[in-house]
Amino acid sequence: xxxxxxxxxxxxxxxxxxxxxxxxxxxxxxxxxxxxxxxxxxxxxxxxxxxxxxxxxxxxxxxxxxxxxxxxxxxxxxxxxxxxxxxxxxxxxxxxxxxxxxxxxxxxxxxxxxxxx
Amino acid sequence: xxxxxxxxxxxxxxxxxxxxxxxxxxxxxxxxxxxxxxxxxxxxxxxxxxxxxxxxxxxxxxxxxxxxxxxxxxxxxxxxxxxxxxxxxxxxxxxxxxxxxxxxxxxxxxxxxxxx
Numbered sequence: 001x002x003x004x005x006x007x008x009x010x011x012x013x014x015x016x017x018x019x020x021x022x023x024x025x026x027x028x029x030x031x032x033x034x035x036x037x038x039x040x041x042x043x044x045x046x047x048x049x050x051x052x053x054x055x056x057x058x059x060x061x062x063x064x065x066x067x068x069x070x071x072x073x074x075x076x077x078x079x080x081x082x083x084x085x086x087x088x089x090x091x092x093x094x095x096x097x098x099x100x101x102x103x104x105x106x107x108x109x110x111x112x113x114x115x116x117x
Numbered sequence: 118x119x120x121x122x123x124x125x126x127x128x129x130x131x132x133x134x135x136x137x138x139x140x141x142x143x144x145x146x147x148x149x150x151x152x153x154x155x156x157x158x159x160x161x162x163x164x165x166x167x168x169x170x171x172x173x174x175x176x177x178x179x180x181x182x183x184x185x186x187x188x189x190x191x192x193x194x195x196x197x198x199x200x201x202x203x204x205x206x207x208x209x210x211x212x213x214x215x216x217x218x219x220x221x222x223x224x225x226x227x228x229x230x231x232x233x
Contacts, residue, residue, distance in 0.1 A: 036224075046221060049221065103148050103211050103222055109159045110160075
């Protein structure tokens with residue numbers, strides 16, 4: 001079945017440190033992996049995504065790595081700031097070549113990141 | 118462009134009632150997906166509509182249904198409400214979902230449903 005495991009469930013770091021969140025997916029037909037940030041009472045916001053034809057993608061302090069063989073991907077946040085505090089969700093979506101076009105995302109259970117000033 | 122909007126933002130219903138939630142996607146987006154978010158189960162996929170057709174469905178009972186109109190606006194309906202249906206219902210829109218890079222999903226603010 002389709003499943004995405006996410007670890008850790010909570011993560012506390014000091015301002016300026018790095019944070020790493022890891023996800024493992026079960027569906028080998030997955031080829032698109034977005035990360036969403038959800039602040040308290042707000043909507044999930046896409047912060048970065050990666051497709052299976054690349055192994056790493058960076059956007060300023062945020063990077064995502066993908067290992068298709070091991071079926072896992074990770075979010076790396078460097079030089080963390082208090083405004084990075086939020087719940088982060090990873091997700092996976094199937095390649096449209098397997099069963100047709102879809103936007104169905106399978107989400108991980110979320111990581112509550114707390115950045116201590 | 119205006120973002121994804123959802124109405125109403127908050128709803129309080131009692132068991133056995135039914136409810137209809139509305140989602141207006143970003144202009145030009147033809148795909149609308151619905152998710153249920155709860156503290157215990159996280160974000161779970163309900164269904165997706167594309168060009169007025171249900172393209173995919175999650176593992177929810179038949180009490181949960183939806184539709185999409187020709188202007189891409191979507192509604193979801195929950196009949197015979199149960200206490201466990203209390204959740205934040207989020208919709209997300211995207212242009213296509215064909216994997217061509219035009220498939221980023223943007224979420225609305227959600228509708229907070231409380232069932233008493």
